[in-house]
Amino acid sequence: MKKNILALIALALPVLAQADDINVADLGVKPGGDKACTELIQKAIDRCSETGGGQVYLPGGIYTVGALCLKDGVELHLSKGTVLQGSTNHPEDYKAGRGIVVAYKVKHCAVTGMGMIDGRGWHENFQRYGNNQGNRPHAIYFEDCEDVTVKDVRIRNAAWWTLRLFRCDGVRIDNLDIYSHSIVNNDGIDVDARNVIISNCRIDSDDDGICLKSDDRDFMPENITVTNCIIASNCNPIKLGTSSHCGFRNVTISNCVIHKPSESNVWNWSKEYREIEPGTLTGLSGIAVEAVDGGTIENLHFSNISMSGVMTPIFVCLNKRTGIAGSLRNVVFSGITAKAHGIIPCLISGIPEKKIEGITLRDIIVEHIGKGTAEDAAHVLGESEKGYPENRMYGFTNPACGLYVRHASNVTIDNFQVTLKNPDARPVMVMNDVNGIYVEKVKDILPVPSTQTLIRLIDCQDFMFENVGNYNCSAQLKVEGEKSKNIKTSLPL
Template sequence: MKKVLLMSLLCLWGVGMQGADTSILDFGAHQNSVDNTKAIQAAIDSCALTGGGTVHIPDGTYLTSTIFLKSNVHLYLHGGSILKGVTDPKAYQGKAVVVGENIRNASVRGEGCIDGQGNHQNFQFGDDKGRRPHVILFERCQNVQVKDVFLYNSASWTLRCSNSDGIRINSIKIYSHGNHNCDGIDINSRNVVISDCIIDCDDDGICFKTDAPGFDVEHVTVSNCVISSNCNGIKFGTGSFNAFRNISVSNCVIRKASENNIRTWSKMLRGISADTTVISGIALEVVDGGIMDRVVINNISMQDIQTPIFIRLGNRRGNGVLKNVTISNIVAENESLITSSITGIPGHYVENVTLRDITFTYTGGADEKDASIVVPEKISEYPENRMFGPVLPAYGLYVRHVKNLTIENIQCRVRKPDYRPAFIFDDVHNASLNNFQADVSLGKSPIIRIDNSSDILLSRFRATDNVPLFLKVNGADSQRIDIRDNDFDKIKRKVEYDKKVKKSEILGL
């Protein structure tokens, strides 16, 4: 019985019996051919008919339009081989150079390259426009793998796995800067492992989407990846119609892309330090009525980032749920005036978020007017770090419409003097900020500003310089603010509060 079970598992994961080997050369493929699609497809079909096996792409360059992978067939690209997509958009019968639809136990592997030629003028339709193929697409598949290959120059999202179950993406390299919307890896699948990848792309690096009705993205791990992007490094959304559930991201590096051919941030944003920057390092977005639950992100290093952390619950196409998120062991250097934020909308709260062991180094340089900015709600807007404007009124972390928030062991530093508070809590309830450090703001700004928030514990603040004002509290709904467990030796004034706040609601005066 145990032997039968083992063999079943080996077959399920495509391990063990590999079947026959065949080469595309045996079916008439030629390097000089205008189009090898028929020859490559014939090799795949023949392999599938004999029960599966490996189809070899030998050294050389082979032009092709869409080829359809089959169940139990493994496409192997030898080192020195290039599978190059043709440049006629109408030639593609599928949505990618390599397509797997409704198949199982298949893979694309090897040391070779798949080049989508996405920089060709025939694919230059503009942002979100035109028929532009992916490099690889798996749709409604089970137990498929992409391993070791180099995916280059896609005309659209590079590697897309949609409505599939059992995806392994290991040790691949992506370089894609030839067009708009060139995401690295897009996942709308369950039971997914992504590891040891190097991604350098114009759009989102690794992006999770729930844009297929009735299909949840769940049981996913991402680890040991280097992600370079001109957009978002690790992103959940924007498509968020269903659930993101039980997902872990760990041990990754996020940095700016190697080139930037589309965006000119210095003309779009005030205070930006460079045109080539990542928009958000970590972006968690639920705006279409979906659910985000049990997401853990740990050990992430970020450099050249406009906004290190962007968490947004909005209502573009329905009220959703965003809860149970833990982000820890983060080191990030920011390059704009758009700081990290966690925001819900009135009546719909982001819930149960933990930020722990974080060091933010911000560019700073905001003026007194920036400290008093009133942030618009933008309830139905497309979620992006700059949706509220080019500046947020806190230099470290802006939090609004959040319940059950834990922040522990966080440092917020600025490279240039800044007039904004380090932290702003607005309509935040049951929150703790413990064991924290922040550089002193210029002017009259406090370290922390609290607006209409309740059950807030501020403890173990560590001041390295003299602090003119520790806390400012506003609004009649500000209640039960506890500041008793702090060292105030270097703090000139503990608290300032407006006339709507009852003195008895601030514990530790």
């Protein structure tokens, strides 16, 4: 009797959904051709989620799709030999979302496998759009999602930014291979998310490589780690900004290699910048931190990064292009080595009304082409409080050959070495309107004796210089400006 009652109770209970892996071939999806099979693959994703989640498996072959929308609990697995090819019927085939693989307000989703996503950004239906135009599809786009994984996938020829995360929480990106040079706005990975780990990725892109963005004033991208990546870009391989409305907090980027891009179909920097030979492939700034939209940027650490194929190894700016001055504080650069093109050195600049607070540069070794003139050394760098933030925003020359710092406080420099391949008439370092400076171990390595000054101070206060070594400069320190005071050093002034 008891067994019969238990059986009746069991029949009355709802059937719980069970995880269900699906091979799309079992639903009649066939690879090949340019006919979109979006609907059938989407049915597999929907069914998988409805039955408790699992893996939707695409066997080898070429599949043409518009926007595929991931759902809760679904892993889209692209097996080796699989190509998920974006439809060129734009915008009709992307009405469901802003990418080839998209997710909106989804939990526990993933894109994995050794297959490829090809955005076909070279197609005329995308090429007709100019810079920042057309609302073209990303390769992968996640918005308001939680617990996201993207792993092992190769991505080629995105028609817009390649992988875009917007207001997501809990993201793991690992072992991606991104090559995207087919069109303007070909960023590699754009992160507007929190609690993010990016590791072991290879990125070669026309626009920024790994770029943190902050588009929502009410959402703070924070707790972000990037490590063990190889990055090449015609713009900025590592960048925080340009969009910085809320800001960024608690970011660590380490153990990365930056090198020159493989090609450039959009930019020809040798036509704009001095001392860059025609045909040279190079990015702009190796590491760029840009606080320009009123947000708060704090607690950043960049370490153990080797770079070549860039112009300006480190670029940090704070301005108010939207009319609001935000804040930028507590930034550490350590263990950075760079070989740079052009004549714009490491550049850090706030604005007169808002200083950058707390900058540390430790164990920095940079090589520059040199060739700065006496006119360059005398050049007064203009302000650019509402300019677009890039290394050329203050002009195409700089009065320093190694490091320029302006409108900052609490600056520590420990072991900064500058090698010049040609003579340069500019000081190694120039500091303008900087308070609270501690400098130890600055060295210039020149091909011939130079008459330049090692460090030039303009309206600076509370300066300490220790452990002076042997240098090529005829003048170790030059102090200018009525506001300069409390200069402590054993060097002759």
